[in-house]
Amino acid sequence: MTFVIINDVMFMKRCEVDRSKLSPGMRQYMEIKDQYPEELLFFRLGDFYELFFEDGILCSRELELTLTGKNAGLEERVPMCGVPFHSVKPYIEKLVNKGYKIAICEQLENPKDAKGTVKRGVIQVISKGTIVDYEMLKAYDNNYIASILDINGMYTITYGDISTGSLYILDVIKDKDKLINTILNLNIKEIILYENNDVELSLLLKNTYGIDITISPYYLENQYEYLYKDLKEMRYILGIKHLLYYVVVKELKDVSHIREVEIVNPLEYLEMDVHTIRNLELFETLRLKERTYSLIWLLDKTKTAMGSRMLKSWLSNPLKDKKEIISRYDMIDKLRQEFILKDELITELDEVYDLERLCGKTMCGNLNARDVLQIKRSLKVLPSILDKIKKLGFNFTFNDEQELYQLLEKGIYEEPPIGLREGFLIKDGYNKELDELKEIRSGGKEFIASLEEQERKRTGIKNLKVGYTKVFGYYIEISKGQISQVKDEFGYERRQTLTNCERFISPALKEKEAMILNAEEKIIELEYNLFMEIKEQIKKEIFNLKDIANSLAMLDAIISLATCADEYSLVRPEILDERRIEIVGGRHPVVERVSKNEYVANDCMMNEDVNTLLITGPNMSGKSTYMRQLAITIIMAQMGSFVPATSAKLPIFDKIFTRIGASDDLVSGESTFMVEMMEAKNAIVNATSDSLILFDELGRGTATYDGMSLAQAILEYVNKEIACKTLFSTHYHELTILDELKGIKNVHVEAYLKDGNVTFLHKVNDGAVDKSYGIHVAKLAGMPKDLLDRAEEILKYYEGNDKKSPVLENTQVAFNFDEPEDVSSPVLDKLKDVDPLKITPMDAINILYELKELSKK
Numbered sequence: 001m002t003f004v005i006i007n008d009v010m011f012m013k014r015c016e017v018d019r020s021k022l023s024p025g026m027r028q029y030m031e032i033k034d035q036y037p038e039e040l041l042f043f044r045l046g047d048f049y050e051l052f053f054e055d056g057i058l059c060s061r062e063l064e065l066t067l068t069g070k071n072a073g074l075e076e077r078v079p080m081c082g083v084p085f086h087s088v089k090p091y092i093e094k095l096v097n098k099g100y101k102i103a104i105c106e107q108l109e110n111p112k113d114a115k116g117t118v119k120r121g122v123i124q125v126i127s128k129g130t131i132v133d134y135e136m137l138k139a140y141d142n143n144y145i146a147s148i149l150d151i152n153g154m155y156t157i158t159y160g161d162i163s164t165g166s167l168y169i170l171d172v173i174k175d176k177d178k179l180i181n182t183i184l185n186l187n188i189k190e191i192i193l194y195e196n197n198d199v200e201l202s203l204l205l206k207n208t209y210g211i212d213i214t215i216s217p218y219y220l221e222n223q224y225e226y227l228y229k230d231l232k233e234m235r236y237i238l239g240i241k242h243l244l245y246y247v248v249v250k251e252l253k254d255v256s257h258i259r260e261v262e263i264v265n266p267l268e269y270l271e272m273d274v275h276t277i278r279n280l281e282l283f284e285t286l287r288l289k290e291r292t293y294s295l296i297w298l299l300d301k302t303k304t305a306m307g308s309r310m311l312k313s314w315l316s317n318p319l320k321d322k323k324e325i326i327s328r329y330d331m332i333d334k335l336r337q338e339f340i341l342k343d344e345l346i347t348e349l350d351e352v353y354d355l356e357r358l359c360g361k362t363m364c365g366n367l368n369a370r371d372v373l374q375i376k377r378s379l380k381v382l383p384s385i386l387d388k389i390k391k392l393g394f395n396f397t398f399n400d401e402q403e404l405y406q407l408l409e410k411g412i413y414e415e416p417p418i419g420l421r422e423g424f425l426i427k428d429g430y431n432k433e434l435d436e437l438k439e440i441r442s443g444g445k446e447f448i449a450s451l452e453e454q455e456r457k458r459t460g461i462k463n464l465k466v467g468y469t470k471v472f473g474y475y476i477e478i479s480k481g482q483i484s485q486v487k488d489e490f491g492y493e494r495r496q497t498l499t500n501c502e503r504f505i506s507p508a509l510k511e512k513e514a515m516i517l518n519a520e521e522k523i524i525e526l527e528y529n530l531f532m533e534i535k536e537q538i539k540k541e542i543f544n545l546k547d548i549a550n551s552l553a554m555l556d557a558i559i560s561l562a563t564c565a566d567e568y569s570l571v572r573p574e575i576l577d578e579r580r581i582e583i584v585g586g587r588h589p590v591v592e593r594v595s596k597n598e599y600v601a602n603d604c605m606m607n608e609d610v611n612t613l614l615i616t617g618p619n620m621s622g623k624s625t626y627m628r629q630l631a632i633t634i635i636m637a638q639m640g641s642f643v644p645a646t647s648a649k650l651p652i653f654d655k656i657f658t659r660i661g662a663s664d665d666l667v668s669g670e671s672t673f674m675v676e677m678m679e680a681k682n683a684i685v686n687a688t689s690d691s692l693i694l695f696d697e698l699g700r701g702t703a704t705y706d707g708m709s710l711a712q713a714i715l716e717y718v719n720k721e722i723a724c725k726t727l728f729s730t731h732y733h734e735l736t737i738l739d740e741l742k743g744i745k746n747v748h749v750e751a752y753l754k755d756g757n758v759t760f761l762h763k764v765n766d767g768a769v770d771k772s773y774g775i776h777v778a779k780l781a782g783m784p785k786d787l788l789d790r791a792e793e794i795l796k797y798y799e800g801n802d803k804k805s806p807v808l809e810n811t812q813v814a815f816n817f818d819e820p821e822d823v824s825s826p827v828l829d830k831l832k833d834v835d836p837l838k839i840t841p842m843d844a845i846n847i848l849y850e851l852k853e854l855s856k857k
C-alpha cells in the first residue's frame with residue numbers, strides 16, 4: 001500500500017484501500033464517494049459531517065481543522081476531518097469560495113428505524129454559482145451561474161440566480177472580448193461549457209477572472225418544460241436544458257421556483273462596457289475596489305436585499321425607452337409629494353426579509369423554522385403596503401398571502417432552533433396530537449397524582465401510591481397491611497417485594513409509561529413532520545411569493561431613488577427628442593459628498609451642432625471629474641433617477657464609452673498605452689451618433705509626437721465620422737486650434753495665479769486655456785525651490801520671452817561654449833531633440849532633471 005505523506009504522517013489513499021476489509025459504514029461511504037469523485041463529500045455521521053481520505057486531508061488544511069483518524073476495519077486508521085453539523089455554514093462558504101464543490105450526504109432515515117447501516121445519500125451539491133443560503137451571499141449582489149453555448153456563430157448565455165429563482169438568456173455575437181465583457185459585467189461566478197474546444201478562453205476565465213468552469217455535454221430532458229415551451233429559438237431551448245442538467249441532475253436542485261425565463265435584449269438598455277463601469281466607479285472604486293464611495297453606495301437607500309439588487313440591476317441597465325424612464329420619474333415625484341406614505345412604506349419595508357432568497361431556500365436549501373419566521377414577518381406587513389401602493393396609484397400588485405401568514409402565525413414557534421430535529425418548531429394549539437404529547441411529557445407528575453386518585457377509588461385501598469424509579473419505571477406501591485385487599489380483577493402484577501410494601505405494575509400503567517417516555521421522541525418527529533407540511537404549503541405559494549418579492553423590490557428601489565432625490569437635492573431631468581445637452585449647475589454626486597471642499601457646480605451646454613467639447617485646464621483642475629459627472633448624470637437619468645443639477649435637459653443615449661485615467665489592466669498585464677488604444681478603438685468601432693464618448697487625455701501613454709498626432713486624428717475622426725457627443729480633455733494645447741472645425745468647441749477649467757500660487761476654481765468656462773500651470777502644480781507637489789526657479793527660467797526661454805539660452809547659462813562652468821561648434825555635449829545633443837512646443841510640463845521637468853544629471857558629468 002502507498003501512502004500520502006503530509007507533515008511526516010502517513011495517510012492512505014482512498015483508491016488503494018482493500019475494500020473487502022472495510023466496515024459496512026465505510027463501504028457505504030466508498031460507494032457514495034465513487035459517484036462524487038470531484039466534490040468534497042460531507043458525510044453526515046450524527047452531529048458531524050465527516051470527510052475521509054484525501055477529502056479529509058484537504059479539508060483539514062484548508063479549514064485549519066485537526067486531522068484525526070477513524071477505525072474502518074483496516075490496519076491503519078482512515079484520515080478523517082470533522083465539521084460540526086450546527087456550524088457547517090462558514091466552512092462550506094470558505095471552501096466554495098476557494099472553488100471547491102461540496103456534496104452534502106445526509107442520513108435518509110431515522111437511525112432508530114434503520115436495519116443495519118443507516119441509509120445515506122447525497123441530497124445536493126453546492127458550488128460557487130449555486131449557493132442558495134442567503135447567509136452565505138452578499139445581499140446586494142446576484143449570484144449567477146451560466147451555460148455558454150456556441151451555436152450558429154453566436155454565444156448563447158443562459159444565466160440564472162438559483163438563490164432567487166431568476167433565469168435569463170442573452171445572445172452575444174461571436175467575439176471573445178464581447179463575451180468576456182458580458183461575463184464580467186454580469187459578475188457570473190460559475191460557467192458550464194458544452195465542450196472544451198476553446199481551452200484558451202476557459203483558462204482565461206478560470207485563471208484570470210476566478211470563474212469556475214465545468215464541462216458538461218448533457219441536456220436535461222422532460223423536466224421543467226414550461227420554461228421553454230413557448231420559445232421558438234432552438235438555441236434558447238438548448239441553453240436552458242444545458243444549464244438545468246447541471247443544476248438539477250449534477251447538483252440535485254429543485255428549481256421549481258424558477259417561474260419563467262427572460263430573453264434579454266441588450267438593445268433595450270444603455271450599453272456600457274466594463275471599462276466604463278469601472279472608470280465611472282458605478283459599483284466599486286477604481287483604487288480600492290470597494291463598494292464604499294461608488295455610485296451604487298451613494299444611491300442605495302433600500303431597506304430590503306431584493307430592493308438593493310433591483311436598484312443595482314437598474315444601474316447596470318439604464319433604460320432607453322422614454323416612456324419607461326418617465327414613469328419612474330413620475331413615481332419619484334409622487335413619492336415626494338406623498339412623503340408621509342413614503343416614510344410609512346420605508347418603515348414597513350424594513351420589516352421585510354429577503355423573500356426572494358427565502359423562496360430559493362424553500363425549494364432547494366435547508367429551510368429552517370427561523371427562515372419561516374422571516375417569511376411570516378415579511379407577509380405580515382403586506383396588506384398595509386398594498387394599501388399604500390394603491391393610494392399612490394402604482395401598478396405593482398400582488399396577492400397579499402394572508403392565508404399563508406395566518407398559517408405560519410398559528411403554526412411556527414417564536415424562538416425555534418436552527419435544527420429541525422430538536423423540537424420547538426411548532427406552537428401550542430396548532431395540532432391536537434402534538435398538544436397531547438406535550439401534556440404527557442410535561443404532565444408526568446400530574447398523571448401520577450391523577451392515576452393514584454383514580455386507583456385508590458377503584459380498589460378502595462386508601463394509601464395506594466404511584467411512584468417511579470429509573471430501573472422499574474412506574475409502579476403501584478401497596479403497604480404490607482393492605483396487601484390482602486389486592487384482588488385479581490385489578491390486573492396488578494407483582495414486581496418487587498420490599499420490607500414494608502410490595503410494588504406492582506398494571507397494563508394501563510405500562511401503556512401510559514411507554515407514552516410518557518416516547519413522548520419526547522414523538523414530539524420531535526411530529527414537529528418535524530408538521531414543519532414539513534407547512535413547508536409544502538409555502539412551496540405551493542412560491543410563484544406568488546416571487547411576485548411579491550419582485551413588486552417589493554421595485555417599490556423599494558424607487559423609494560430609494562426618491563430618498564436620494566431629497567437627500568442630495570437632485571432634479572427631475574427633461575428628456576429631449578433632439579440631441580442637445582443642457583445641464584445647469586451639474587455636480588458629481590459622489591465627489592460632492594466625499595470631498596472636504598465646497599463642490600463647484602458646472603454647466604454643460606452642447607447644442608445639436610456641437611459634437612465635441614475640447615477641455616483644457618491645468619492638472620488637478622477638475623477635467624476628469626467634469627467628464628465623469630456628465631456620464632453619471634446621463635446614466636442616472638436613464639435609470640430613472642433624478643440627477644445632480646439645478647436643471648437638466650438630455651437626449652437618450654444608446655451607449656457610453658470612456659477612456660479615463662490610468663486604469664491599467666494589471667491582471668491581464670497589458671501596458672497602459674495598449675489598454676488606452678484598445679479602449680479607444682472599442683469606442684470608435686462601436687459608437688453611433690447617439691452615443692457618448694469620454695476621452696480623457698488620450699495619447700498620454702506614448703511619446704509626445706505620437707500621442708498628439710493620434711489624439712488629433714482620433715478627435716477629428718470621432719467628430720466627423722461618428723458625430724456623437726464627445727468630451728475630450730487634453731494637455732496638448734496645440735489641439736485647441738481644432739475648434740475651427742465644425743462641431744468642436746473649446747472649454748477650459750479655470751485656475752488663477754496669485755503670488756505665484758495656483759488656485760483651482762474648478763469652474764468650466766468657454767474657450768481654451770492659455771497656460772498650463774505645470775510648474776505651479778509641481779510647486780504644489782513640493783518640488784525643491786531651486787529646481788522650480790530653474791524650470792521657470794527654462795520656460796521663459798521656450799516661450800520666447802527670454803532670448804538667453806537657459807542651457808548656456810547653467811552649464812558654462814562645465815563646458816567651454818566659446819566655440820560651441822567644436823564641442824560635442826550630451827546636454828546639447830539632448831536639447832536638440834527637444835521641441836518645446838510639443839512637450840508637456842511634466843516632460844519639461846523630466847528633461848530638465850536629465851539635463852541636470854548630464855551636466856554633472
Ligand code: ADP
Pocket residue numbers: 591595597598599600601602617618619620621622623624625626762763
Ligand atoms: P484633472 O482631471 O483636471 O487633473 P480631476 O478631475 O482629477 O482633475 O480633479 C482634481 C481634484 O479636484 C479632485 O480630487 C476633485 O476632488 C477636485 N474637484 C474636481 N472638480 C471639482 C469641482 N467641480 N468642485 C470641487 N472640487 C473638484
Ligand code: MG
Pocket residue numbers: 623624625696
Ligand atoms: Mg484628469
